[in-house]
Amino acid sequence: MSKFEKSEWAEDKHAKEFMENADIYILERKRLFEILKSFYTHFLGEKANQRPIKVLDLGCGDGALTRELLKKDPKIKATLIDGSAEMLNNARKQLESYEGFIFIQKTFQELLEDESKGNDIIADEFDFVISSLAIHHLHTKEKEDLFGYIHEHLNSGGFFLNIETVKAPTDELESWYRVLWGEWIQKNQINMGVQESFEYLPEQYKNNPDNHPDTLNIQLNALKSVGFQQVDCYYKYGIFAIFGGEKYG
Ligand SMILES: C[S@@+](CC[C@H](N)C(=O)[O-])C[C@H]1O[C@@H](n2cnc3c(N)ncnc32)[C@H](O)[C@@H]1O
Numbered sequence: 001m002s003k004f005e006k007s008e009w010a011e012d013k014h015a016k017e018f019m020e021n022a023d024i025y026i027l028e029r030k031r032l033f034e035i036l037k038s039f040y041t042h043f044l045g046e047k048a049n050q051r052p053i054k055v056l057d058l059g060c061g062d063g064a065l066t067r068e069l070l071k072k073d074p075k076i077k078a079t080l081i082d083g084s085a086e087m088l089n090n091a092r093k094q095l096e097s098y099e100g101f102i103f104i105q106k107t108f109q110e111l112l113e114d115e116s117k118g119n120d121i122i123a124d125e126f127d128f129v130i131s132s133l134a135i136h137h138l139h140t141k142e143k144e145d146l147f148g149y150i151h152e153h154l155n156s157g158g159f160f161l162n163i164e165t166v167k168a169p170t171d172e173l174e175s176w177y178r179v180l181w182g183e184w185i186q187k188n189q190i191n192m193g194v195q196e197s198f199e200y201l202p203e204q205y206k207n208n209p210d211n212h213p214d215t216l217n218i219q220l221n222a223l224k225s226v227g228f229q230q231v232d233c234y235y236k237y238g239i240f241a242i243f244g245g246e247k248y249g
Pocket of ligand 1: 004009010018022045058059060061062063064081082083084094105108109131132133134136137151
């Protein structure tokens with residue numbers, strides 16, 4: 001079983017570094033956010049006219065995804081979960097003006113363990129479960145279990161959207177995707193006028209024992225196997241992908 005406590009995310013300094021620099025090195029981060037918002041408007045916009053949409057942000061970090069959704073719909077009610085106290089405190093600070101938001105410091109492993117013991121702390125059902133760059137820290141079976149957990153916590157007609165790094169189907173493609181990522185970082189650093197270089201990151205990502213990305217196919221199949229419909233990859237650029245599905249009935 002993967003252990004959050006032993007991962008770099010349990011260290012405050014790693015969390016801080018991500019919050020400060022993610023816009024520089026997360027490939028097309030702005031576009032990923034734009035696609036998330038387009039998805040929300042298209043699939044949940046009508047529902048949002050009738051009542052506040054309930055959102056669950058898994059591995060929320062400092063709440064970046066929830067804050068993006070708030071730009072589209074300031075009436076959402078969000079529950080944010082992260083294993084890192086540092087990250088969650090930042091999310092709390094950034095979102096303090098919104099009433100009724102819930103912040104929970106739990107790892108995904110703890111969520112699954114609690115549920116298996118009948119102590120599920122999330123009594124709610126959600127309309128939209130979102131996650132970004134967090135679930136690839138789980139092993140394959142844990143991912144599938146978490147997808148099942150997400151499915152159970154969605155209302156009928158609710159959606160799951162996951163922004164994630166995925167493993168390429170071949171080593172050759174994986175190497176090229178890392179080159180692509182490095183090229184993008186290089187260009188983005190110039191555009192943003194950044195002095196510090198993050199071009200080492202794609203290689204570091206590959207060698208990091210905390211990362212357990214699975215291929216897109218494995219994850220799309222896992223989503224289908226726990227009952228999701230409309231499962232697809234909605235966007236992909238190298239190893240960065242957006243995929244998810246809908247809960248029917
Ligand atoms: C790369 S950051 C992404 C944060 C945010 N979603 C974003 O896109 O800005 C990954 C986040 O996932 C959290 N995380 C990683 N593994 C986790 C686990 N097993 N359980 C809960 N949170 C986890 C980390 O603490 C961190 O906040």
